[in-house]
Amino acid sequence: MTEGRSRRPGPRIEEVARVAGVSKSTVSRVINGEKYVSERSRQAVHRAIAMLGYSPNHAARTLAGSKANAIALVISEQGSQVLADPFFAGILRGVHAELTGRHVQLLLMMNQPLDGEDQVAYLTGGHVDGALVVSLHGEDPLPRILHETGLPVVSGGRPLAGGAVPFVDADNFNGALGAVRHLISLGREKIATIAGPHDMAVGMDRLSGWRCGLAEHGMPVGLVAHSSDFTPESGAFAMEDLLRRAPDLDAVFVAADILAVGALRVLHARGYRIPHDVAVVGFDDSVLASTATPPLTTVRQDVEQLGRTMTWRLLAELAGEEKLPSSMLLPTSLVRRASA
Amino acid sequence: MTEGRSRRPGPRIEEVARVAGVSKSTVSRVINGEKYVSERSRQAVHRAIAMLGYSPNHAARTLAGSKANAIALVISEQGSQVLADPFFAGILRGVHAELTGRHVQLLLMMNQPLDGEDQVAYLTGGHVDGALVVSLHGEDPLPRILHETGLPVVSGGRPLAGGAVPFVDADNFNGALGAVRHLISLGREKIATIAGPHDMAVGMDRLSGWRCGLAEHGMPVGLVAHSSDFTPESGAFAMEDLLRRAPDLDAVFVAADILAVGALRVLHARGYRIPHDVAVVGFDDSVLASTATPPLTTVRQDVEQLGRTMTWRLLAELAGEEKLPSSMLLPTSLVRRASA
DNA sequence: GCGGGTTCTGGGAGCGCTCCCAGACGGGGA
DNA sequence: TCCCCGTCTGGGAGCGCTCCCAGAACCCGC
Numbered sequence: 090m091t092e093g094r095s096r097r098p099g100p101r102i103e104e105v106a107r108v109a110g111v112s113k114s115t116v117s118r119v120i121n122g123e124k125y126v127s128e129r130s131r132q133a134v135h136r137a138i139a140m141l142g143y144s145p146n147h148a149a150r151t152l153a154g155s156k157a158n159a160i161a162l163v164i165s166e167q168g169s170q171v172l173a174d175p176f177f178a179g180i181l182r183g184v185h186a187e188l189t190g191r192h193v194q195l196l197l198m199m200n201q202p203l204d205g206e207d208q209v210a211y212l213t214g215g216h217v218d219g220a221l222v223v224s225l226h227g228e229d230p231l232p233r234i235l236h237e238t239g240l241p242v243v244s245g246g247r248p249l250a251g252g253a254v255p256f257v258d259a260d261n262f263n264g265a266l267g268a269v270r271h272l273i274s275l276g277r278e279k280i281a282t283i284a285g286p287h288d289m290a291v292g293m294d295r296l297s298g299w300r301c302g303l304a305e306h307g308m309p310v311g312l313v314a315h316s317s318d319f320t321p322e323s324g325a326f327a328m329e330d331l332l333r334r335a336p337d338l339d340a341v342f343v344a345a346d347i348l349a350v351g352a353l354r355v356l357h358a359r360g361y362r363i364p365h366d367v368a369v370v371g372f373d374d375s376v377l378a379s380t381a382t383p384p385l386t387t388v389r390q391d392v393e394q395l396g397r398t399m400t401w402r403l404l405a406e407l408a409g410e411e412k413l414p415s416s417m418l419l420p421t422s423l424v425r426r427a428s429a
Numbered sequence: 430m431t432e433g434r435s436r437r438p439g440p441r442i443e444e445v446a447r448v449a450g451v452s453k454s455t456v457s458r459v460i461n462g463e464k465y466v467s468e469r470s471r472q473a474v475h476r477a478i479a480m481l482g483y484s485p486n487h488a489a490r491t492l493a494g495s496k497a498n499a500i501a502l503v504i505s506e507q508g509s510q511v512l513a514d515p516f517f518a519g520i521l522r523g524v525h526a527e528l529t530g531r532h533v534q535l536l537l538m539m540n541q542p543l544d545g546e547d548q549v550a551y552l553t554g555g556h557v558d559g560a561l562v563v564s565l566h567g568e569d570p571l572p573r574i575l576h577e578t579g580l581p582v583v584s585g586g587r588p589l590a591g592g593a594v595p596f597v598d599a600d601n602f603n604g605a606l607g608a609v610r611h612l613i614s615l616g617r618e619k620i621a622t623i624a625g626p627h628d629m630a631v632g633m634d635r636l637s638g639w640r641c642g643l644a645e646h647g648m649p650v651g652l653v654a655h656s657s658d659f660t661p662e663s664g665a666f667a668m669e670d671l672l673r674r675a676p677d678l679d680a681v682f683v684a685a686d687i688l689a690v691g692a693l694r695v696l697h698a699r700g701y702r703i704p705h706d707v708a709v710v711g712f713d714d715s716v717l718a719s720t721a722t723p724p725l726t727t728v729r730q731d732v733e734q735l736g737r738t739m740t741w742r743l744l745a746e747l748a749g750e751e752k753l754p755s756s757m758l759l760p761t762s763l764v765r766r767a768s769a
Numbered sequence: 770g771c772g773g774g775t776t777c778t779g780g781g782a783g784c785g786c787t788c789c790c791a792g793a794c795g796g797g798g799a
Numbered sequence: 800t801c802c803c804c805g806t807c808t809g810g811g812a813g814c815g816c817t818c819c820c821a822g823a824a825c826c827c828g829c
Contacts, residue, residue, distance in 0.1 A: 099554055101785060112809040117787060125807055147556065148497075149785035151488035152814050178518050185539055197535055199525050214439055216487065321720050350720040357722070380661050380690040382697070382722055441815060452779040457817060465777055489815035492784045 100141040109137035120145055147194065159194040160403060161217045163208070165224035165231060175375050176392055180223055180245060183396020191404065193218075213238045219403045221245060228288050232256075243403045245395060247290040247416070255406075257399045257417045259390035261291055261372075264421030265298025268342050268370040268388050271423055273306055277340035277368055281312035283327040283352055285319065285344040295344045295372060312338060316348050324351030332359060339367055340429070346371040346378045349385055353428075357382075368429035383427035390421050440481040449477035460485055487534065499534040500743060501557045503548070505564035505571055515715050516732055520563060520585060523736020531744065533558075553578045559743045561585060568628050572596075583743045585735060587630040587756070595746075597739045597757045599730035601631055601712075604761030605638025608682050608710040608728050611763055613646055617680035617708055621652035623667040623692055625659065625684045635684045635712060652678060656688050664691030672699060679707055680769070686711040686718045689725055693768075708769035723767035730761050 102120075106113040111130050118126045119134040137143070151158050162184055164177060188195055196217055198208060212220055212235060219241035222232045232244040232254045244256035272280050282299045285292020292315075300310045312335055314327035324343065328351065331338060343349035349371035353363065361367045363383055371378055374389035398417060405413055442460075446453040451470050458466045459474040477483070491498050502524055504517060528535055536557055538548060552560055552575060559581035562572045572584040572594040584596035612620050622639045625632020632655075640650045652675055654667035664683065668691065671678060683689040689711035693703065701707045703723055711718055714729035738757060745753055 103785085113786080114788085114809055114811095115807085118808095121787085125805090127807065130807085142550075144551075144554070146492070146785050148488045148491035149814090150787075152486070152492050152816085153785075153787040154814085155787080157488075175515060175518075178515075181521075181537070182539065185537060194534075195537055197521070197525060197537065199522065210482075211484075214484065347716070347720070354722065376687070376717065377720060380687070380717060380721075382694065443815085453816080454779055454781095454818085455777085458778095461817085465775090467777060470777085486815050489784090490817075492786085493815075493817040494784085495817080 100143045102143075102145070105134065105137045105141060105143050108141060109133040145192065147192065150192070156407075157216055157218050158192055159196050159217045160188075160400075160407075161196045161198055161212055161220040163198045163212070163220055163222045163231065165222065165226060165229045176225075176373075177223070179392030180396040180399075183393040183398075184221065184400045185396075186393070187397045187400035187404070193404070209234055209238070213240055218407050219243075221399050221403060224248065226289065241403060241406045243399045243406075245399050247294065249288065249290050249293075253415065255402065255413070255415045257395060257402060257419065258290075258294075259395060260418040260421050261294035261390075262298040262301070263418075264372065264388040264390065264423075265295040265342065265344075266302045267298075267421070267423050268372070269299050269302025271386075271425075272340045272342065272368055272370060272429060273302070273308075275340075275368060275429065278308070279312070279335060279338045280308065280340040280342065281314070281331045281335060281338045283324055283331070283341060283343045283348050284313055284315050285348075286317060287315060292344055295342075299342050316344070319345050319347050321347060321351035321354070324348030325355045326351070328352035328355040332356075340369070341367060342370050344372050346373045346375045346381070346385060346387055349387075350377055350381055353381055353385075364427065364429050370423075370429045374424050378424070378426070381428070386426045386429040387424050388421050389424045391419060394419055440483045442483070442485070445474065445477045445481060445483050448481060449473040485532065487532070490532070496747075497556055497558050498532055499536050499557045500528075500740075500747075501536045501538055501552055501560040503538045503552070503560055503562045503571065505562065505566060505569045516565075516713075517563070519732030520736040520739075523733040523738075524561065524740045525736075526733070527737045527740035527744070533744070549574055549578070553580055558747050559583075561739050561743055564588065566629065581743060581746045583739045583746075585739050587634065589628065589630050589633075593755065595742065595753070595755045597735060597742060597759065598630075598634075599735060600758040600761050601634035601730075602638040602641070603758075604712065604728040604730065604763075605635040605682065605684075606642045607638075607761070607763050608712070609639050609642025611726075611765075612680045612682065612708055612710060612769060613642070613648075615680075615708060615769065618648070619652070619675060619678045620648065620680040620682065621654070621671045621675060621678045623664055623671070623681060623683045623688050624653055624655050625688075626657060627655060632684055635682075639682050656684070659685050659687050661687060661691030661694070664688030665695045666691070668692035668695040672696075680709070681707060682710050684712050686713045686715045686721070686725060686727055689727075690717055690721055693721055693725075704767065704769050710763075710769045714764050718764070718766070721768070726766045726769040727764050728761050729764045731759060734759055 102113045102116050106116045110133060115126060115130050116134050119131050147158060220235055221243050223245035224231060228250045230250050232242055232248045233250055233252045235242045236254045242254055244254050247256050247258045248254055280303060284296040303310045312331060314330045316323040316327045341352060343352055349369055356363060356367055363369055371385045371387035374387045378385040378387040442453045442456050446456045450473060455466060455470050456474050459471050487498060560575055561583050563585035564571060568590045570590055572582055572588045573590055573592045575582045576594045582594055584594050587596050587598045588594055620643060624636040643650045652671060654670045656663040656667045681692060683692055689709055696703060696707055703709055711725045711727035714727045718725040718727040738759060
């Protein structure tokens with residue numbers, strides 16, 4: 090704003106080159122970590138950069154280069170916002186943490202249901218080098234579509250309609266398995282579950298873990314009630330269903346804390362004491378778990394770590410690393426509180 | 430990736446110009462909504478853009494132009510993540526919604542306590558045209574510092590150390606006032622409050638509202654307990670303090686749902702029936718309010734709207750609009766549930 | 770009729786980088 | 800000895816736009 094055509098402040102690559110006594114080509118090579126630069130030049134450039142406080146211009150790099158220096162974080166949120174919120178914030182924190190220091194910008198996209206093709210066009214249009222897709226709804230075709238265009242993609246959560254899309258997810262199966270084993274170790278003998286919706290991978294995997302845990306002790310796996318979405322109301326509804334079918338159940342593994350809140354409400358209303366009559370284990374270790382009455386024993390998943398790992402995986406692919414694992418599961422852990 | 434030097438796909442401004450039968454200067458004018466373009470040219474350009482599916486290259490615009498075409502969303506989170514999460518997600522959703530369609534990118538920054546000056550340097554270094562700052566901690570100097578460098582800034586929440594920084598906030602004062610009036614209308618006569626920490630504006634404003642509501646009915650305003658942070662434990666601690674000082678209180682206005690959860694726990698434990706013995710009103714209308722036992726009457730603030738409004742205000746300033754209000758308060762509303 | 774505006778237009782420099790090319794230098798193997 | 804290849808370097812074109820400039824076309828009042 091000072092002269093006619095206001096230039097951005099700060100030194101340019103040319104000044105770094107002058108101070109370091111090399112050409113701007115060499116400075117560029119150092120910045121981009123290319124080989125074929127002598128140790129002497131590299132040092133000189135680093136000193137000059139530090140001295141001048143130089144920071145490369147993102148727009149210029151992107152314009153001149155063959156990459157966008159940006160990745161997209163796409164949040165497909167079809168309803169179920171309640172679950173989405175804390176989850177989403179954790180993911181974002183993780184992604185952000187992993188990105189700091191690298192010269193990569195984060196582009197946020199939350200898709201309204203409508204703009205599916207626009208979004209694909211934008212993402213594959215060279216504005217970003219890759220995409221992180223978090224679809225809560227497991228059958229979302231977006232990860233697969235993007236993957237098929239050749240855009241590097243990492244999905245957060247196992248995509249049901251995923252094809253060969255690389256993904257990172259919490260180890261929902263073993264988390265559920267651990268929860269069930271815990272219930273069994275407490276001597277519970279009639280263990281039900283409130284599962285997630287049919288169309289979400291996270292629900293399916295947790296259900297499998299529950300089944301497996303019971304099966305390995307020769308216990309029956311019939312007491313399943315599916316929730317229609319991740320709300321307390323849906324959890325309450327499922328709990329009522331279970332109690333109708335088995336009034337004498339002594340434990341419930343609930344696929345999400347937010348469902349468990351509804352289930353607890355029903356159990357209280359019917360006069361069941363927790364954990365004396367019925368032990369309850371949730372999943373997620375969200376705020377709700379610690380604020381529930383009684384505080385909920387739950388399976389903790391580290392959402393921030395999930396965000397970090399997705400980002401790491403995508404950046405590694407962009408850097409041309411090979412032999413990357415196509416999928417990764419992150420450990421979960423049981424958090425013991427009062428409810429089981 | 431197809432030829433030696435892989436170009437980004439899609440048409441360039443030059444092709445639009447050719448198709449429209451004008452020069453690229455004119456196309457540029459149309460895109461940027463400048464005047465001095467004939468209606469005929471404007472129409473032709475718009476047709477050409479639609480036909481070719483043209484979308485301007487962000488990097489090139491930024492490099493050539495005198496603005497960055499990007500704004501930053503800075504989240505200052507010093508602890509208190511619990512409150513931060515849903516709040517944060519709502520803000521982000523609002524900001525994003527307001528940004529779609531405009532050619533402005535969103536840059537996310539979450540500041541670690543350490544990198545204060547780096548952050549200021551980056552923000553004022555021409556990478557962004559303006560900043561939205563959400564500091565939960567009211568005495569954060571960042572909004573003021575940025576504002577003083579001349580960077581357009583809008584703060585989310587009234588900054589305590591704000592100077593003349595424009596801000597958008599929920600009308601915490603009137604929200605609290607309404608809550609107290611509601612309690613009084615229920616016939617409550619000994620109304621306490623659990624206030625937020627001293628150093629956060631949101632806490633102070635809600636406390637003032639409570640005071641005012643009591644004062645206008647000539648009721649005493651002594652029953653205040655400050656929480657140290659926004660956690661259920663802190664709420665429980667404050668509730669215990671209040672009960673020690675006034676075992677016969679019949680209502681509590683709690684400055685945040687998450688504090689109310691802790692307060693409810695203590696009240697239950699002491700055998701108080703809610704709302705029969707003690708009516709409780711929270712603030713925020715977060716998930717916690719509906720999952721609490723009993724479901725919490727609370728003051729709803731529209732966090733997404735807050736994000737939208739902040740963004741609108743910043744963009745208006747960037748567009749050179751004058752006579753903008755320096756601060757704006759958004760309405761709150763009382764959500765009645767079982768607790769009061 | 771002429772000067773002085775306002776409205777509209779195209780040409781082209783240049784934003785700050787990357788990446789291609791051409792070339793300099795050195796250390797082997799033939 | 801010569802040549803080739805691997806290492807290192809600088810020069811400079813050009814990425815796709817914006818914005819300045821110069822000028823054309825047209826209106827107005829005198």
